[in-house]
Amino acid sequence: MSASNSKRGSYFLITPMALVFAIFLVIPLLTIVVVSFWDYDEYRILPDFILENYSYLLGTSVTWKIYLNTFKYAALTWAFTLGIGFTVAYFLAFHVRSLTWQIVLFMVCTIPFWTSNIIRMISWIPFLGRNGLLNQALMGAGVIHEPLEFLLFSDFAVVLADVHLYTLFMVVPIFNSMMRIDRSLIEAARDNGASAWATLRHVILPLSKPGIAIGSIFVITVVMGDFITVRLMSGGQSASVGLQISNEIGLLQYPAAAASAVVLLITVLLIVTALLRLVDIRKEL
Amino acid sequence: MTTDKIKSKSILPGKDVTRRGFLKGAAATAGVAIGSGAITGFPTIWAQNIKNVTLRQFGTGVSNINAVADKVKEDLGFTLQMTALDSDAVAQRAVTQPNSFDIADIEYWICKKVFPAGTLQPMDTNKIKNYDKISPLFISGKLTPDSKIAQGTAPHKVGFVEGPDSTDFASAPTQWMTLIPTIYNADTLGIRPDLIGRPITSWAELLNPEFKGKASILNIPSIGIMDAAMVSEAMGEITYGDKGNMTKDEIDQTIALMIKAKQDGQFRAFWKSFDESVNLMSSGEVVIQSMWSPAVAAVRSKGIECKYQPLKEGYRAWGGGIGLAKHLSGLELEAAYEYINWYLSGWVGAYLNRQGYYSAAPETAKKFMTEDEWGYWMEGKEAQGDIVSPEGKVMEKAGAVRDGGSYEERMGHVACWNSVMDENKHMVRKWNEFIAA
Numbered sequence: 022m023s024a025s026n027s028k029r030g031s032y033f034l035i036t037p038m039a040l041v042f043a044i045f046l047v048i049p050l051l052t053i054v055v056v057s058f059w060d061y062d063e064y065r066i067l068p069d070f071i072l073e074n075y076s077y078l079l080g081t082s083v084t085w086k087i088y089l090n091t092f093k094y095a096a097l098t099w100a101f102t103l104g105i106g107f108t109v110a111y112f113l114a115f116h117v118r119s120l121t122w123q124i125v126l127f128m129v130c131t132i133p134f135w136t137s138n139i140i141r142m143i144s145w146i147p148f149l150g151r152n153g154l155l156n157q158a159l160m161g162a163g164v165i166h167e168p169l170e171f172l173l174f175s176d177f178a179v180v181l182a183d184v185h186l187y188t189l190f191m192v193v194p195i196f197n198s199m200m201r202i203d204r205s206l207i208e209a210a211r212d213n214g215a216s217a218w219a220t221l222r223h224v225i226l227p228l229s230k231p232g233i234a235i236g237s238i239f240v241i242t243v244v245m246g247d248f249i250t251v252r253l254m255s256g257g258q259s260a261s262v263g264l265q266i267s268n269e270i271g272l273l274q275y276p277a278a279a280a281s282a283v284v285l286l287i288t289v290l291l292i293v294t295a296l297l298r299l300v301d302i303r304k305e306l
Numbered sequence: 307m308t309t310d311k312i313k314s315k316s317i318l319p320g321k322d323v324t325r326r327g328f329l330k331g332a333a334a335t336a337g338v339a340i341g342s343g344a345i346t347g348f349p350t351i352w353a354q355n356i357k358n359v360t361l362r363q364f365g366t367g368v369s370n371i372n373a374v375a376d377k378v379k380e381d382l383g384f385t386l387q388m389t390a391l392d393s394d395a396v397a398q399r400a401v402t403q404p405n406s407f408d409i410a411d412i413e414y415w416i417c418k419k420v421f422p423a424g425t426l427q428p429m430d431t432n433k434i435k436n437y438d439k440i441s442p443l444f445i446s447g448k449l450t451p452d453s454k455i456a457q458g459t460a461p462h463k464v465g466f467v468e469g470p471d472s473t474d475f476a477s478a479p480t481q482w483m484t485l486i487p488t489i490y491n492a493d494t495l496g497i498r499p500d501l502i503g504r505p506i507t508s509w510a511e512l513l514n515p516e517f518k519g520k521a522s523i524l525n526i527p528s529i530g531i532m533d534a535a536m537v538s539e540a541m542g543e544i545t546y547g548d549k550g551n552m553t554k555d556e557i558d559q560t561i562a563l564m565i566k567a568k569q570d571g572q573f574r575a576f577w578k579s580f581d582e583s584v585n586l587m588s589s590g591e592v593v594i595q596s597m598w599s600p601a602v603a604a605v606r607s608k609g610i611e612c613k614y615q616p617l618k619e620g621y622r623a624w625g626g627g628i629g630l631a632k633h634l635s636g637l638e639l640e641a642a643y644e645y646i647n648w649y650l651s652g653w654v655g656a657y658l659n660r661q662g663y664y665s666a667a668p669e670t671a672k673k674f675m676t677e678d679e680w681g682y683w684m685e686g687k688e689a690q691g692d693i694v695s696p697e698g699k700v701m702e703k704a705g706a707v708r709d710g711g712s713y714e715e716r717m718g719h720v721a722c723w724n725s726v727m728d729e730n731k732h733m734v735r736k737w738n739e740f741i742a743a
Contacts, residue, residue, distance in 0.1 A: 062731075065401065065423070077735070083742045090742070152590050170519055173591070174575045256575025257525050258568070260742040268741075271394045272527065272734055
């Protein structure tokens with residue numbers, strides 16, 4: 022009796038969340054899937070069942086190029102944010118001794134977030150431009166004679182902006198994982214004669230893996246879907262999957278955009294699943 | 307919308323009464339020109355109810371200006387609500403939300419696809435007082451009787467339908483108009499003469515390797531492909547049957563040429579919004595690009611040299627007009643006609659002319675401009691005094707001459723109009739290939 026009551030109670034308790042998910046996640050997602058099979062012309066979407074959206078999407082070399090490009094951005098951003106994020110988190114967790122300073126420095130890391138993403142991104146443009154601050158400084162110092170063209174409106178600019186925008190997403194979970202590492206393990210490692218490098222490799226790195234995985238999921242999913250950084254920093258000359266979807270929406274090609282969105286969703290889910298297989302995040306939460 | 311109505315009823319009753327009294331007075335003295343003098347000839351009941359009318363207009367930012375709505379309130383007494391959107395959103399709203407607007411300010415190339423959707427009603431030209439003042443460009447497609455009709459979706463091709471309930475475009479002018487033309491212009495390349503240092507005379511220069519890494523093109527497929535076509539044709543690479551309605555093969559060739567240029571590093575960036583084009587040009591990242599006239603003015607207003615360069619192959623033109631929603635009827639429909647008549651009566655025309663665009667009824671706009679303004683903007687004459695924007699900002703000093711010369715010189719040299727092609731879907735896909743290449 023009481024068991025069935027508590028069961029009913031649990032169903033009752035999960036209902037609000039389930040409803041919210043159903044209305045704001047499941048139904049829109051199903052709509053996107055349904056629309057991805059519809060036909061369209063310039064200004065209408067036509068309820069129908071066609072596979073043309075998918076067959077074109079998967080059959081054209083444009084899609085493969087765009088996905089390759091998107092993976093390139095995601096991989097580069099991931100590698101740099103991981104390197105920088107891990108170092109920053111390591112410094113905060115193990116070199117800063119007092120908790121107060123840890124908190125203060127951690128807050129300092131979040132200061133850039135007081136300004137919007139787009140503003141921080143756009144501010145790179147006058148800095149990197151042909152007549153920008155960096156080129157002027159380098160030319161003034163006599164390091165170069167011609168302005169460096171690759172700095173702006175290039176893949177370099179896209180990855181730079183992405184790294185700048187998303188490194189904190191790596192710092193936070195890795196720092197969180199590192200703070201949970203039992204300090205006596207590190208002492209034990211040192212007592213057993215491990216060098217700092219060996220301790221890092223055999224103790225800290227494995228124990229930080231859940232944080233790295235969470236950070237990686239944040240960074241990769243954000244970069245995979247990003248369109249505004251790619252558009253602004255590449256000067257519209259590069260494409261990403263997100264940008265492709267945004268263009269299709271702009272041209273009222275909703276079914277094509279829906280098909281691209283479904284394919285992107287599946288791709289990102291596969292990446293996340295793979296990451297979760299490497300690390301048991303639930304243990305950590 | 308509701309708050310506006312309440313405001314006019316409760317907060318400003320005194321002002322309303324005064325204005326109505328003023329309007330009645332104006333109606334009595336027929337000589338006084340308020341707008342088109344529209345109030346006369348309508349039953350008194352109409353004059354009294356009109357203040358309760360609210361018309362909702364939407365369109366692109368170029369012509370959906372609050373100054374127009376303010377002037378409508380002042381001259382005609384009713385409320386006009388303006389919503390400015392981008393071209394894509396305009397098309398989408400006109401088709402998918404027909405009850406969300408009363409007046410649609412749309413571009414002719416979009417009209418070609420939007421009007422057949424049946425959300426707009428044709429307008430009776432007998433009710434358009436200044437119909438005969440409308441530029442022949444929108445009636446016959448010819449600015450002067452001997453000019454050639456340009457390629458693409460020329461406004462007159464989609465300007466008329468067969469009857470009041472028809473959505474089929476008529477091949478010759480009829481009594482039923484789809485859009486009343488309001489604004490139009492001829493686009494060309496913008497250049498930085500200080501950084502180029504030599505005359506530019508052809509569209510082909512956009513792909514000249516001399517400007518490698520310093521050129522840009524507009525990334526709105528329907529318009530960008532036309533610029534690309536102007537360039538390809540000027541280079542002698544491709545000959546088109548009709549640039550405004552290319553075959554699949556012509557599209558493929560055009561895009562192939564652009565992809566090659568892109569891979570050779572010709573382009574610095576692509577722009578999509580007005581500000582982007584201004585920034586690219588004023589920062590010197592780009593020295594030659596397809597550009598809109600007010601964007602050139604914006605670069606110049608920063609004190610940076612920029613030229614809206616006339617080219618020997620001619621201009622790529624675009625035009626916009628206002629259409630009436632299907633659901634309009636009764637008093638609101640009358641008010642909408644009144645608004646259209648007022649629109650063509652000159653004040654707006656002068657306002658648009660002063661922004662560097664053109665009024666659909668140039669003759670009437672002339673009455674609202676000084677001789678010097680008319681000379682500078684419309685006749686290609688040297689400015690006698692400072693040329694001031696509608697907002698009162700000095701745009702050009704005395705002695706300046708408008709790029710491209712007079713109205714006839716510019717609009718008479720239109721090579722093609724912005725358009726929607728039959729192979730639009732294919733074109734957009736190829737354009738995406740270009741961007742991804």
